[in-house]
Amino acid sequence: MVAQLTRQRLLASPCEFSEVDAVLAQYSVTPLPGPAAVADFALARIRELALEETFFVVDLGMAARLHACFVGALPRVTPFYAVKCMPEPGLLRMLAALGAGFDCASAAELTAVLGMGVPPSRIIYAHPVKPPAQVRWAAESGVDLTTADTVGELEKLARWHPRTAVLLRIRADDPSASCCLGNKYGAEPIDAFGLLVAARSLGLDIAGVCFHVGSGATNPQAFTAAIASARKVFNMGAGLGFRMRLLDLGGGFVNRPGPDGLPCLGGVPAAINAALDAHFPDGAGVRVIAEPGRFFAEHTGTLLCAVHGKRERAAPNGGRHVDYWISDGIYGNLNGIYYDHLQPVAVPLRVHEPNASPEPTTASSSSLFGPTCDGADVVLSSCVLPELAVGDYVLFPGLGAYSWAGAADFNGFTCRDVRFMHVYS
Structure with a gap:
């Protein structure tokens, strides 16, 4: 059934169909009629397995869409x-x-992806400032594409991984981004030009440009x-004799619901496609990649947390307030809250009674506390929640990005040692 859903909803080659089916079988994926059914699936598993701890539901169907x-x-x-956004093995394999391809920023991430059988040609070691030992490890593992934005990094690469192709990372900030990176990475x-000259003197292969x-x-x-x-920068590099052939658009892609409720990228694709046509037209010999993380992971993961404790007290307005641990x-x-x-x-999710929508009178002003002893x-x-008991659960949708990671x-x-359950909506 899952395989049929996959074929109906994906545009892929027969080879990819086979690989997708193998992933779904490996993780015993449960088919669901739609994303809204994740809550019902989670509630059924909580009751079936008598769960009392945190777990994730990972929707591989959402990832495919x-x-x-x-x-x-x-x-x-x-x-x-x-x-780095969400290194959950099921999502990676899907x-x-x-x-x-995969953007890896450490030897651990490289190891995880290479261990799945992904060839080095589908990996970019996209950390602009790498530990020397990890540069040597990448060289030994055959990962021959990386990034750099300083002379010091170019010197490390020339010493320990001279055959690698290098993308020069330039600064390109969106001031409205939730997390700006230009304060830390990206050459002005x-x-x-000075970095390109340094790379030429070191005998490195500058293959193109990246940004975030x-x-x-x-x-x-x-x-x-x-x-x-x-x-x-491509023009500068070509003028110095480099074979500029790869453009990396980095990350920053946000999943915005479209008019039909399906995921989309807002106005970003139109802007990118127009800019590529203007500056890197098709047929010019430049390959284009990007490094989306949040776009794939955010709505793929749902976090389920058990209620371990409860306290009632008077609210500041004289009403009733309930604290839940x-x-x-x-x-x-x-951790993304901070x-x-x-x-x-x-x-x-009320586990021990029917999970029907509560009457408005049963909802109370509430707080949710984490389990540690830190205030x-x-x-x-x-927040406003219906009456919950110890053993009930709270579901947090859209928690795939920068959560477990x-x-x-x-x-x-x-x-860190949490259970992952895989579904295909």
């Missing part, structure tokens, strides 16, 4: 998934089966300006 959306909207751009335009407009970017024109800047918090899979501008939405471990200081086991509460 997002991949189809991306390649359909940007037909000249090959996505290289940013592994994207690999669909033909995606005025420095690009910022995580969660919202302004399509940021890509327009960045592609125009990349063209200027749940099995995860800001040190674990909800460093990724996350505003979680809590959906109640800062607050998930939601104010950044979790820690602070205070002895295990948040």
Whole structure:
């Protein structure tokens, strides 16, 4: 049944069909009629397995639709998934089966992707400043595409990985992005020529240009300006004798629901496609890739947290307020509250009684606390929830991006070693 759903909803070669089917079989994926059924699936598993701990539901069907959306909207751009966003093996294997490449930023990420059988040609070691030992490891592993934005990095590559192809990373900020990166990475335009000259003197192969407009970017024109800047650097490189052949658009792609409710990329594809036609026309011999992470991961993962404790008290307005302690918090899979501008939405799952929508009179002013003894471990200081009991659950949709990837086991509460359940909606 899952395989039939896959064939109906994906545009892929017969080889890719076979690889996708193998992933679905490997993870015993449960087919669902649609994304809304994730809550019912989770509730059934909680009751069936008598669960009392945090777990994720990973929707590989959503990942497949997002991949189809991306390649359909940007037909000249090959996505290289940013592994740091959500390195969950099922998601990685699904994207690999669909033909995606991978943006890895460490030896651990390289090891995970290579271990799945992904060839080095589908990997970019996209960290502009790498530890020397990891540069040597990449050379030994045959990963021959990387990035750099300083003379010091070029010198490291010339010493320990001289055969690698290098993309010169330039600064290209979208000021409206949720997380800007230009303060840390990306050569200023005025420095690009000097870096190219240094690379030539070191005997390195500058293969092209990369940039990153910022995580969660919202302004399509940021890509327009960045592609125009990349063209200027391409011209500089060609003038110095480099074979400039690869453009990396980086990340920053945000999943915005379209008019039909399906995922889309807003006005970004139109801006990118127009800029590519203007500066890197088809047939010019330039391959184009990008490094989407959040776009693929965010709506693929749903976090489920158990209610472990409860307290009633008077609200400041004289009404009733209920505090709940749940099995995860800001040190674990909800860490994005503090460093990724996350505003979680809590959906109640009442495990021990019918999960019907509560009457308005049963809803109370509530707070959700994480499990640690730190007073800062607050998930939601104010929300409205129906009456919950210890053993019930709270569901957080859209928690695939920058959640498990950044979790820690602070205070002895295990948040990294969580259960993953895979579905295909």
